[in-house]
Amino acid sequence: MAEVKLRKIIKRYDEVEAVRGIDLDIADHEFVVLVGPSGCGKSTTLRMIAGLEDISGGEILIGGDVVNDVPPKDRDIAMVFQNYALYPHMTVFQNMSFGLRLKRYPKAEIKKRVDEAARILDIKELLDRKPKALSGGQRQRVAMGRAIVRNPKVFLFDEPLSNLDAKLRVQMRTEIKKVHQQVRTTTVYVTHDQVEAMTLADRVVVMNNGIIEQVGTPQELYHSPKTRFVAGFIGSPAMNFIPCRMEANGDSLSVRLNDGLVFPVPAERVARYRGHTQNGKLLLGLRPEHITEAHAHLAPGEIPFEARLEVTEPMGMETLVYFPLNGTQVCGRVNPNAGARDGAPLRLAADLNNMHLIDEASGRVI
Amino acid sequence: MVDAVLQGVQTPGATRKRSSLRRTMQRKSTVAFLMALPLILMIAFLVIYPALYSLHLATLNKSMERFVGFGNFLFLFKRETFWKVVEQSCIFALTAVFFKAIIGFTVAHFVHNVPNDRQRKWRGMLLVPWVIPPAMSCLAWLWLFDPSYSAFNWVLGIFNIGPVPWTGDAFWARFSVILVNIWIGAPFFMIMYLAALKSVPDQLYEAAAIDGANWWQRIWYITLPMMRNIIAITALFSLIVTFANFDIVQILTQGGPIDLTHVFATWSFTLGIQGNDIPLGAAVSLFMVPILTVAAVFILRDITRRGNES
Numbered sequence: 025m026a027e028v029k030l031r032k033i034i035k036r037y038d039e040v041e042a043v044r045g046i047d048l049d050i051a052d053h054e055f056v057v058l059v060g061p062s063g064c065g066k067s068t069t070l071r072m073i074a075g076l077e078d079i080s081g082g083e084i085l086i087g088g089d090v091v092n093d094v095p096p097k098d099r100d101i102a103m104v105f106q107n108y109a110l111y112p113h114m115t116v117f118q119n120m121s122f123g124l125r126l127k128r129y130p131k132a133e134i135k136k137r138v139d140e141a142a143r144i145l146d147i148k149e150l151l152d153r154k155p156k157a158l159s160g161g162q163r164q165r166v167a168m169g170r171a172i173v174r175n176p177k178v179f180l181f182d183e184p185l186s187n188l189d190a191k192l193r194v195q196m197r198t199e200i201k202k203v204h205q206q207v208r209t210t211t212v213y214v215t216h217d218q219v220e221a222m223t224l225a226d227r228v229v230v231m232n233n234g235i236i237e238q239v240g241t242p243q244e245l246y247h248s249p250k251t252r253f254v255a256g257f258i259g260s261p262a263m264n265f266i267p268c269r270m271e272a273n274g275d276s277l278s279v280r281l282n283d284g285l286v287f288p289v290p291a292e293r294v295a296r297y298r299g300h301t302q303n304g305k306l307l308l309g310l311r312p313e314h315i316t317e318a319h320a321h322l323a324p325g326e327i328p329f330e331a332r333l334e335v336t337e338p339m340g341m342e343t344l345v346y347f348p349l350n351g352t353q354v355c356g357r358v359n360p361n362a363g364a365r366d367g368a369p370l371r372l373a374a375d376l377n378n379m380h381l382i383d384e385a386s387g388r389v390i
Numbered sequence: 391m392v393d394a395v396l397q398g399v400q401t402p403g404a405t406r407k408r409s410s411l412r413r414t415m416q417r418k419s420t421v422a423f424l425m426a427l428p429l430i431l432m433i434a435f436l437v438i439y440p441a442l443y444s445l446h447l448a449t450l451n452k453s454m455e456r457f458v459g460f461g462n463f464l465f466l467f468k469r470e471t472f473w474k475v476v477e478q479s480c481i482f483a484l485t486a487v488f489f490k491a492i493i494g495f496t497v498a499h500f501v502h503n504v505p506n507d508r509q510r511k512w513r514g515m516l517l518v519p520w521v522i523p524p525a526m527s528c529l530a531w532l533w534l535f536d537p538s539y540s541a542f543n544w545v546l547g548i549f550n551i552g553p554v555p556w557t558g559d560a561f562w563a564r565f566s567v568i569l570v571n572i573w574i575g576a577p578f579f580m581i582m583y584l585a586a587l588k589s590v591p592d593q594l595y596e597a598a599a600i601d602g603a604n605w606w607q608r609i610w611y612i613t614l615p616m617m618r619n620i621i622a623i624t625a626l627f628s629l630i631v632t633f634a635n636f637d638i639v640q641i642l643t644q645g646g647p648i649d650l651t652h653v654f655a656t657w658s659f660t661l662g663i664q665g666n667d668i669p670l671g672a673a674v675s676l677f678m679v680p681i682l683t684v685a686a687v688f689i690l691r692d693i694t695r696r697g698n699e700s
Contacts, residue, residue, distance in 0.1 A: 058559040076596050097602040109593035123601035170601075271399070 026087030026100075026177040026210060027052045028073060034081030035068050042068045044234040046081065050212060055204050057213045059221035059233035060257070067182055069231070069312070070214045071224070074103050074180050087177055098179040102171035103180040107187060108157040108163045110170075120169045135171075141172040144206060145199070161192045165199070172193075172207060181213040185220065197223055217259050222246070230254045248376075252387040256379055261312050261344065264354045265382065268308040270301045277301070279308055279379070281350045290325040291374050297381055300390060309380030312344065315356030317364075320372040325377035332355075336364045345370065447672040454669060462673035467601050470475050471649050471657070474675070479653040481564065482639075483632040486571040487625055493572065494579020494624075499609075501580065502587045513581070520577035528641040531570045534559075535642065560650045563643050567651050570638050575631075579624055586620040587613065626689045629680055 028050040035043040043065040044279060054285035058066040073084055083090050089098035091099050102123075107374045110119050117138055118125075126132045131172040142148045145165040155163055164184060171179055184200070185193045201224055204211055209232040217220055221228045222242040230237045230245065230253070238245060238254045254259045269280045270289075277289040277297055287308075300306065318328040333353075336361060345356045345364045356372055358364050381390045421647060451458045473621040501512050502614045519527065534541050535556035556566045583671055590613060598608050614621070636655035639645060645652035652660070654674055661670015 074596075074600060076599070096596075096599045097604075101600065103597070103600050105593050105597060107591070107593060109597040111593070111594060111612065111615075113618075122598075122603075126602045126607060170597075174601075177512075 027054075027085075028178055028210060029085040030069070030073075030082065031077060031085070032082035033069065033072060033084065035065070035072060035077060038079040042234055043072070046231075046234075046236050048229060048239065050210060052210055055211045055213065055224060055226045056229060057215060057221040057225035058231055059215055059218055060237075061216060064231040065234040066214045066216075066229075066231045068183055070180050070212060073178070073212060074092070074101055078261055100177045101180055102174045102176040102178075103182065104164075104167045104171050104184045104325065106183040108155070108167040110163055110166055112155050115152055115154055116147065116158070116166050118167075119155070119166055120173050121168070122150075123174050137173040137175070138169070141169040142144075144172065144203060145169050160188050160274045161196060162205050164188065164196055168200070168203060172203070173227045175209075177210065179209050179211040179213075181211065181215075183215055184213075185215070185217075193220075199348050200224060219260065224312045227341065228258075230257060232257075235345055238346070249380065249389055251389060252309070252382045252384075255309050255382065255389060259311055261355050263309050263311045263380070264307055264315070264352070265307040266349070266350050266354060267384075268306050270297055270303065270306060270381070272298070272301045277383075279376075281308065284348075285329060287327045287374060287379075289379075293376075297390060300381065300383070303383060304383040306390075307382040307384050310354075310374055311378065312355040312357045314375040314378045315354065315372055316375070317358040317362035318371040322373055323375075323377075326375050328371055328373045330369055331372050332369050333364055333366060336366050345372075412431070412504060426476070435510055444615075444676060446674040447669050448676055450669040452667045452669060458669075460482055462597070462670050465670070466677075468675060469524065471652070472674070475652045475654060475657045475674070478564070478651060479633060479678075480681075482562060482571070482635070482651075482653055486568050486575065486632050487628050489568075489572045490575045490579045490628060491625060493576040495583050495621075497576070497580045498587055501584055508543035516580055517577045519573050520581075524574055524637045525641065528570060529573065531573075532642055535566055557643050558647060559624055560647055563647060563651045567639050570642060571632060571635060575628060578628065582620055582624045583617065586617040590616045619696065622689050622693050626686055629685055631677055633682060 028048075030046055030048040032045045032047060033043055034041065034045050042063075046065075048056075058069060068077060072079050073086075075091065075094065079092050084092060086099055086101070088205055111122065114122065120138045120141060121134045124137065129137075138151070140300070142151060145168060147165050147169060150158060150162060150166070155166065158166065167184070170262050181200070185196050188196060197220060200213075203363070204224075206216070213221075213224060222245075225242060227239060228242055228245055229239045232253050237257075238250045240248075241369065245254060245258045249258060252265065256265070264283055269276050271280050271286070275294070276291070277294050279287045279289060281287070285331065318326075323327060331345075331347045331349065333347050334353070335346040337344040337346075341360070342357050343360050343362070343364050346353055347356070350355070362370065364370055382388070383390055395504055438529060447454070448462055449457055449459055451461070494596070497516060501516065537553075537555065537558060540553065540556060542556065543553040546554065555562055557563050593610050594616070595608055598612050603611060633653070634655055635653060636659065639651055639653055640655045640659070643651045645656045649657070655678060658671040658674040660671075661674060662668045664673075
């Protein structure tokens, strides 16, 4: 097991820079998830750590050693691929033991390790089968087993759950977390699914356009996004961004959305936003869970307003409501018994204690 | 579409017999069979009829007037030349197929690693020996092997080697016909293996690279097992074609020197057409059937077994 360090990593394909100088320190035993939209450079970064892509610039260190020119087989890493990459002509046992057999481990040791991995992953009865006779979930377990038996310094996962159906994905997510709790190997996991990222990671690395937007724990990313991109990427449904102006009224501040709608800013946030009253291009960031039906007794910072709902989406435990506000469509989450109906008006409350103010020009959260 | 058309012509009140006939006609398999029937009849006419006719011919005497049963076959068994032809056909086919496979596999690997934009050019050039009519290319080879003007001997002469009697000596004549067969046939293996190589997912190689496999181990543990069926089918197909080869031997050596390079097809031609003993020629050509059947059964059984496994 080892820590992984990326120092100003660059990947260039001809004229295109896929990864643009990223720095990242991954601690020993840590589970780090790289997340971002397609083409953001997350898979390329993982493949560079694996040694499957050359590095155009910068340094990668595994366990303190620079591995830029070390071939994949000598990096002591194991990788789980999106489409499993199991050898179709080998049985599960042969697939899992392939790496050990190449390294000429004694047969007894190989059997011991494979049996142990099979026990952890609950695939003991599958060892004699070929990959074709396995379901998607079973193949994924075998792919993980192949990584575990090697007892490598680092596990690399490249979107391992993308090919599974929704139910199995949730199940396998839990499995991966359990396996990591048992083996504690340093893990770098790539996904485009922010829910996967939030549920699995010790720390999440949000990437966009070849750079790191923010690194932090799932809670940090959710509560304190640093950029508009992170604010919009983390959370489902995504955060609402409503054009607004900041107005000063003596010591207090208020957010003006339009002529008829003004939200007073909670006192503890006034200092942070005071310098932005002249900024004409601001966005109010509010997550749907912070726009709810207005209760009789509103907490401090909760501001009621009227909205005419365009669309309602009953989800069972909650109902998502969509309504126009200041030229954008805004989503809220209300109690299913709040009486939300398509086309009907509803009294909602915005919880400004959880508001974010974004400078539209720089994309930074203020 | 066909079903819809056929359903359209169904009329109520038809007799039971007619409606059962109609049902049979409506089945997709029946329609498919009827549509394929002209081709099936053509194949029957072009393959089965000549095969049965040659069986019939092989049981007649030289003047084709009297039935002699297995007489021609028994006669062949007693002739030393026949056993030489069996031996040479086996050496010719097995050696040529082996080297065609090795060369085809190696070249396919090189071409596979050429960047895509340049690959088409290489593929095209490497296919040239296969697409030139063999009669033409064999004439060129004949010229290269010529006892007096051989270009090969001229080159070897620079290094004080030779001259080599390319088609005059038993060993070199055998070597020459096999060499030309490999030259013509290797591109076919190359193109088949290239297609097979392209079908092996890159991620398997990446997984193997991470598992610690070097290039040779990647070929041995990933490429070859993944290509086994294509290798087997290509080898079988080539074995059949090479075993039945006629043009190369006929043009380069006419079976000589002293019948040592004859294969079944050329010897059958020599006996049947040139020697005017059609039944004996037919009997010789029929000997290819049992030998190739044994090879085909083994190879196809292996492919079926692996197909079921995976």
